[in-house]
Amino acid sequence: MALRLISWIKIWKSSMRYKWMLLLILFSLTPLVVMGIISFSISKSTINDKVTQYSEHLLYQTADNLDTRLGIYKDMMMQVLNNNEIINMLRTLDESAAVSYDVDSLSLTTKLSTIVAINQDVQSISFVSQKHYIKGIYRWSKRTRTEVKPFLLTLDDGSNFRWYSTRYGTYVDSLNSQSNYVFSLAKQLYKISDDSPLGIIAILDIREDVMKELISKAVSNNEDLQSFVIDGRGMLVSYPDSKLIGKSVTEVLGASGYEQIKNSETGEQRFPLTYKGDSLIVNTKKLHSNDWVVVNVISKAALYQDSNRLLQIFIIIALLCIVFSILAAVVLANSITNPILKMIRLMRQVMSGELTVRYKAKSRHDEFDTLGDNFNYMVTRIDELLKAVYAEQDQKRVAELRALQAQINPHFLYNTLDMIKWTALIQKANNAAEMVSLLSRLLRISLGKAEETVTVEEEIEHVQCYLGIQKFRFNFNIETVVEMDDDVGLLQTPKLILQPIVENAMIHAFVDRESGGRITISCCKVPGQGVRFEVADNGKGMDPAFARSLLAEPTSGAGKTGGIGLANVDERIKLICGKMYGIEIQSEPGIGTTIRIMLPLMT
Template sequence: MQMGIKMISKPIQSAKRKNLVRNCIAKTVSAFNGSIKYRLLLFFILFALIPLTILGAVSYSASKTTIDSKVRDYSERLIKQTAENIDFRFSRYQDTMIQIITNPEIIAILKNIDDPRSNPKGLESLPLTTKLAYYIATSPEFKSVSFISRNHYIRGIWWTRGVDSRSPLYRDTMDGGNKFQWFPTHVANFADSAGSGDENVFTLTKQVFNLVDGDSLGVVAFIDIREEILSDICRQSVNGLPIQCFVIDQNGMIVAHPDNRFLFKNSSRLFGGKGLRRLLKTTDGVISFSGRYQNQKAIINAITLESTNWRVVNIIDNSYFYKESNRVIRAIWVMAVLCILVAILAAFLLTQRITTPLQKMLTVMDQVVAGNLSARIAENSAGEDVKDEFTILRDNFNFMIAKTEELVQKVYTEQNGKRVAEIKALQMQINPHFLYNTLDTIKWTALFQKANNAAEMANLLSRLLHISLGKGEETVSVADEIEHVRCYLGIQKFRFNFNIEVRYDIAKETLALKTPKLILQPIVENAILHGLADKPEGGMIMITAASMEGKLRFEVIDNGCGIERDVIENFNESQRKTGEIMSGIGLANIDERIRLICGPEYGLRIFSVHGQETKVEIWLPIFE
């Protein structure tokens, strides 16, 4: 009985397993038909991963020797380039040193540096200190430029503590004659009036000689250069590769290293005594050998700098060295053909399943980008019930474009109304006090001067109002805008009797062009009331108009008191808050009106030298 039960149970279990397998296959097929992710995954596994794996295995043994040779050649070229970059920098520093010590004004001051009447610290030689500060300010690599004589120390900006005529740097330079002397990286303490601090620097020195008779002045010029300059060159030269690059001096001491922990240490700790002796061996060209670096096998390259007897060292770890040999070289062509054939087949199958719906979407997207918001992706043909990612993307895209079209139309309608309202509102902000004051002046002038000047003022005012009101249009010709300014200045001369010379430089080809009206008069008014008000002797205003770079440019220049720098920066960076830096409508108001009428790339630009002059540029499009 039990045997019968067992025999019956076995077919049942076998059927369950078969059903389970069928379900897994069905789910896999369903996933393949319904999801792009599974299609791509399957195609990449079959037609990319397998051929590339075979290709890598076959090419490894064939490429190892060739790659090793190329890596060595590359490392030698790399270290030569690094040495050339450092020598170029050092040559620049030496040229700067020559400029300093051959400057006639500096030599004239240094001749008398040890005069008993000189200040013990040379601080009274302000011209020399200023010149040294100039070299520091124009060369960010320099930490300090200074001179040391037997009794004095003159610096530019920073005061170097502990440096005088008793220091080895001074003695060795004096003993070296007319040679450049390079001293390796050391910690120097720099101080100024604000405080002090330590910094890693290496130093270039040279003895100073009289330019006339060639005699030594007993003075040494010092340039302290930041160590990070050399470290940055080393770091950049390896271009992110796992290669260590650093500089050692003739004794094996580390001068520059991207990792500051290695500074001031003897490199024998890294290479051992035997390795260091090979590095310091005098030779032309690149020294290259296999050795140990921090107890790890490595390829070591070194080259001596031309400008000094320091050496640039490159370390390539063996693990990286042989890792590069995994690349395909010789067998790549045979396997590449196979991969291309497989890729073509895979691309054909994949393209048929994927690119057709994508192409439809891209076509509609191009239409939308071109401005056709009514474009939609067509529905699937009858009988296609697959609800894959393309279908979801199509439906969501169509919905998004429909909503976007609705919102754009709504925003356009609102913004268009708002823009018209803003332009009209800004146009209405002209301060009427000027007109009231002018009419009042005309009245009193007519009474006191028997109406002669009053008639002229009335004529000017009539012309001014005619141009201002016009026919209700937003623009006028350049000729009318200049005439409007002339009328305004004529009235102002009657009112205030000022002594201001006004010059015009209007290009003939601009007179017929169009410009937003009433943009020059407020700027001229600002120049008179704020720029030239405090100049009783009078001043000058220059008004120009020219066509430049396909645009119309006005300039209003006055030689008044100028505008403070922070106000100009605020305006030119579009961060102004009130914009009211003049009376009546402000510069910000004019700028905003121009931008609303002409576009955001047009408007005002202000340039001013406080206490000297102010120039306001107006940039407009060419309106015929």
Template sequence: MAALGKGRTQLRSSITYKWLLLLVAITLIPLLVLGAVSYSITKNAIDKKVTDASKQLIRQTAENIDIRFSGYKDIVMQMITNPEIMSLLHRISQRDEPSAEHISLTSKLAYFTAVSPEFKSVSFVTDSMYIKGIFRWDDQAELKSEFYTKTMAAGNDFVWFPTRRGYYSDTADSHEEVVFSVSKQVFNIHDGRQLGMAVVLDIREEMLSEILRNNADGDLRTESFVIDQNGYILSHGDKGMLLTPVENWFEAEEASILISGGKEDSFVAHYKGKEVMVNYQQLKTNNWRVVHVIERSSLYKDSDQVIQVIAILMAVCALFSIIAAYAMANSVSSPLKRMVKAMKQVHIGNLSTRIKRDDKRIDEIGSLEYHFNDMVGRIEELVQAVYQEQNNKRIAEVKALEAQINPHFLYNTLDAIKWTALFQKANNAAEMARLLSRLLHISIGKGRDTVLVQEELEHVECYMGIQNLRATGRIEMVYDIEEEVKLYRIPKVILQPIVENAVLHGFADRHEGAVIRIGCRSTEGRLLFSIEDNGHGFESDLADSFSHQIEDMPKSATFLGVGLSNVEERIKLICGEEYGLSIDSKIGEGTRVIITLPVMKEESSHV
């Protein structure tokens, strides 16, 4: 997970990723803004246009219904002002049983109703009897009473009764029909007296459905219907919705607007679970209302097409932007990645690294690659020159130090041989010469800077053999050397100067009990030599001064000898600055020198 998170972070920080984001953003944001603005403008324009068209349509529908209703009222007036019809009604009302006048009345009324198939029946009712017109009602007496009571209470006005399921019968059959009705009180045409009679014209609901269908907009998903003042649906293309309250199809607040709102209005509502635009118009003939609903999703077909075109354009532009951005970013990021990789190699010390570049590329990237290669080449040359110079300097310093040590020791040794030859037999002089020859052979070596530990110990033994021959064996040597370290390599001639310093300074004026102990062990990747003597010792601050900075030692410490300084410098030159000598000495107790060296086996020794 950590590696995955790191990879994502590197991707987001890459130039290619940033180029892609930039170009895609530059391309898509204007298109998104354009699409949003276009959609908003188109939507508002469509809303306004459709609202205006719907209002015009609903007004036309209401006007057509009002015209048709006015025609029905005219038919009613023609019937109740016709002298023959009124005469027949008068005679029928005087009798309790059906008579020939009923047949005559039906014939007369058929003249008026035959002109329009939407008429279902004409009936005349009084407070005591029901007079058949065309079909006879099979409804209960309560319904007949309601028609009579409301019509008589309206005086000279027409009364409109909402849609109902009417039950009719004649001599042939009985059947059901969905109708609505208009009624009018009958007056004497000569003196205006009330005759205590009402005429009821039953009209098929299909008439209203036909008007609503003829005024529908075929391009949109719309529905039109008529409701009464109580909110019941009087006419609808879906017959299953007839006689149901609008609360069943609209939310309560929206249904309330349809029922008790102004004479006309437009608003957005939810009809059958869908968002619709609603327009309604109240009829002039009565207080019924024509309602027109338009499903809003159908309004935006054109704007949806615009959005689809914009979406396709955005997809094409996005694809093009990604390809172009990747190509452009890759032309920049690829050489930069190669350069970063090369820089990392240079950082870890691989100065032979070069960037593979296209010579035909002459832009800033090409120039950067060329100058990078040139710079690394120059650095490599300078490093090689400095390395060669430092190597030559190191070799010269080592050679100078060895030349400084060897003549100094050779002078002292030859001086000892001279005095020994004077006071002793020639056999001792010969042995000293042999030891001196071996000592010089080991110290000079084969031109290498390092020797085996066992060779360095032999060098010390040769030196001490010479010293003991000269001083009659008065200094005891004790060795504590781990076997495995004897085959390690160390800088040559580093133990003898320390031992020499102990002989010359630690045991000056001392003739008995002198002991020098040399120990060596390997620990934690380091080689530690310990050279201890029980000589005179010296002040501890002089030892500290030597451990910190040899060249700053006070003049009183010159007895430590030039040999120790040379040993310290050669160790640091050959092995590194972290290696060298440390001295611990106390007056009257002796001196202890610790040499810290790296473990150098035969195959990894310095030359």
């Protein structure tokens, strides 16, 4: 028994895994989580059904109220259209020879007031025909034929009513003016005696506020529910925000929402919708009076807010249980977190540059001691590597200083070459003068700047000077062509990258050929990649495997002809421009060799 107890103590001291297992057992969260999830799912489903039923009930109630109110307006319109005295006045006014398009009659206004003006919902009533605009109660501020034209479409409907969506209108009389959002009911007038059409349309303008008030009363107890009305074309007839009235419902529900409403076959539907990151539930019902649709929208966040409150209660209960479990696990947690916190403090000291810190183990023989030993080894290695880097940098600075001291004074060299050139010209040694001039230009580019880069123009000029000197030196019969796009001349490039390549081509490509040799040097932009140099010759070519080896061995003899090997040029490009750039060799025996240099756009 004692031995078993001792073995358990050793396990306790040596392995952190068992400590975490004990923590999880102490918490015992699994039963609580399972019960919470099941209870929450059931309650959420129940609350969802009840809220959905309530939303549909409000939708039907709103639609019925609107149908009832629209029916009242139809009855009011029929009272006007069935009044023989009003019909006769309108016929007389329309058939009059009045020159003005805009006509009115005090008798007509007085008569209409007894029928229409008592209803505060009505903003105005007007009458239009092909010849006249006839004022009823309040006239439109804009009464042009263009404004009237859409209402003349009612003539095509026979004896049917036509509803017009909400618009913003201004109405005037002799004393004042009013501006409101209104929707309209229109119907053609007929003779009461023989039911023949008169060609006159009655237009009843009703304040949109009335519809908005009916809707707001229905949903007043639910602030999370949004209700509005659209017409058959998807335009907003009534909406809580008046700025959106007359605009497309896509402004509120998006194109997908409108498509689902438009494609409804029954006129009633319920569907989920995601718009601008919000998850919504949309209920719609078409009115009986016209093709308008009542739309109720509620967000899922609001729908589930009651269930979320229930979830919060579950969470509180779970937290209380966790607190009691934590109290029992504090000692155990400290035994785990204290070494971690200590390690974090040491790491921050290392980050600040203090590499003398070390983790001191407490002979616990667990994972933390192993981690501490590895940490100490890592810090020691970092310290050693940094010291090695500093020493290397010191050596590099010494080498650069020695190289600087060994340089020839460029100005003295340029002036001397210039003197040699003029001396040769005076003595009629034109070839010598031209060679000195080329050498001077070549040295100005290669030695005249301390920077690692030159412009593309300067690099091209450098290789042209080199070719000019080689022609005098060897009297070779090789045609050279230089092509450079206009937009690359001022871009930067690592210097002295073309001359070694051209030198290799001259020395190796045309060994067995006395004439017909050609070297083409080009430079252009490559969209999305950068700048590309290309040196192509029609020489003897080489085996592709050997061509690849030229970039792999910086010290190979073939690669270093001309002073700087191809591999060294490729390595220098990668150091300056990045690993993705450099030299690519494409060669085929008997055909020739093409060497491409890819560089980034450097300005």
